[in-house]
Amino acid sequence: MSDAIVVEGAHKRYGEKRALDGLDLRVRRGAVHGVLGPNGAGKTTAVRILSTLLRPDGGRVEVAGFDVRDEAAEVRRRIGLLGQHAAVDEELGGRQNLEMFGRLHHLGARRSGTRADALLERFGLAGTGRKPVKRYSGGMRRRLDLAACLITDPEVLFLDEPTTGLDPRGRTEVWSAVRSLAAGGTTILLTTQYLEEADQLADRISLVDGGRVVAEGTADRLKDRVGGDRIDVVVRDAGRLGEAARLLGDQVSVDEDRRLLGAPAPDRMATLSRAVRALEEAGIEAEDIAVRRPTLDEVFLALTGTAPRAHTTAGAGVAA
Template identity: 80%
Template sequence: MTDAIVLDGVHKRYGEKRALDGLDLTVGAGTVHAVLGPNGAGKTTAVRIMSTLLRPDAGRVTVAGLDVRERASDVRRRIGLLGQHAAVDEQLGGRQNLEMFGRLYHLGARRAGSRADELLERFGLADTGRKAVKQYSGGMRRRLDLAASLITEPAVLLLDEPTTGLDPRGRAEVWGAVRSLVGGGTTVLLTTQYLEEADQLADRISLIDDGRVAAEGTSDQLKALVGGDRIDVVLRDASRLAEAAALLGSLDPLLDPDRRLISAPALDRMAALTGTVRALQEAGIEAEDIAVRRPTLDEVFLSLTGRPGTGRPGTGRPTGEQAVRGTEAAA
């Protein structure tokens, strides 16, 4: 498999602020690659460099096999870009927006019109193509924005936090649109703060912190770095937390008396669930809820960096065994 995007030792500073600090990233052609990280981790800076909107201070970047410094104009012809905020005109209709983008890319009136119709149909907007965009829902606007980024049929699509601010329905609509691209061979690089989004869409994930990769692998491989699944038990009586925790057989249970919660590693999902239910029943301990779940983004980030993943990043980085990269280390 060839590589559609390669970042090799990329650095970028804004005055005294270090945005990227030797970022290495490789994205295989025809795949969806998610870049996860909190606000300020360097995700948007990396996308702006890949899209030729910024020049790196150091390091090499190729997109679609082209160096972004030496062949910026050629790179722009081969990529589509969807930023964090919609770039469509709310006063125009959906079809008018797509035709306008087509004309801006010199497609010609006939080709711009036919391409607009193709994309409206592809993204489920054909029935609303003549409506003003101001009447669209959030999910519809993002689908239209996504369609506009594909007007020239790019080989590589860069999506910078495409579902930020959308409700669950709007997010699901965008996910469906992204999935439809992959079958056609488009390479998608997706930045996001949501592990769920990467779970749904990505073939591979790079988790970045403080401008460099902290961990990389599939979703399951990243979760395995923080101990895999956990079982959560909510009791009716907080006074029996310690007793119930002992029944779980875990060496490292977490107790939260305020929520009457026990959380412990679960090596085998079904065995942990059935075993816990049986043990609590035999001990006469009542539970309000029992669930097996996978780690959250905060838990993954906390394990790798020593701090939650949803706040502003600091200067700490994972060291030693925490800084695991590659499928062999994550498996």
């Protein structure tokens, strides 16, 4: 089988609310698949069903070749789950936590200890084995959470918004750990509201809204759906925004609060050169000018009218 996860027409209701409304999803083995969407889109419900914590009301849902309803025990033997909240004991050390998880999975004392040492080394925590988790940084704690999910070496790993609440350094640490897992062949389903996270980690992305997938593809393919490159110009004098917008041509977006203009750039360098020349000739000073690809934020806005939460700097682009 090439697919580690197969979801066809999955439904789940909570009273009158449809959390999943015909969700279709396939994740190939060894891939990192991102599921991106705003709050209430159905991401966490999907993960809870895939990890056998919830039963779907309808549809076909299989993980590692097993049905989540009829063969739930087989599914659980093959998966790991990192939820939105830490599952480790803060009073225990890192090694003690991992040994405890190993014993809970019936690995036995010796194997649990061996596995704990290997995972602490793998996630850069070997020197903290006896240190109470309450003294860990946010990134270290999340890496320990990841290590605990891997105590049984699962085929499929579910990461449900794994970096929520972390500072940039903590996020980077978790991203590095996820890349290491992917390089080792683990299939990873990642749900996130963070645009850069999906862009950085996922081989393929599903955009979810209203309990169903509204678009799917690589990050580049999804960005292509809302057009090609764009030019962004930050004008120093807000009073000249209108004049600058006319110089950039048609289909210009204007953000008055940020003094930011955006326009299509079908030919990156030619568009940039024309814009710089036109602004200079008009005596309009630009604080910043850049040509960039569309963002996943813009993709989501174009497809649903709702943007997921971003933690990148607003308006930042790739300098030409």
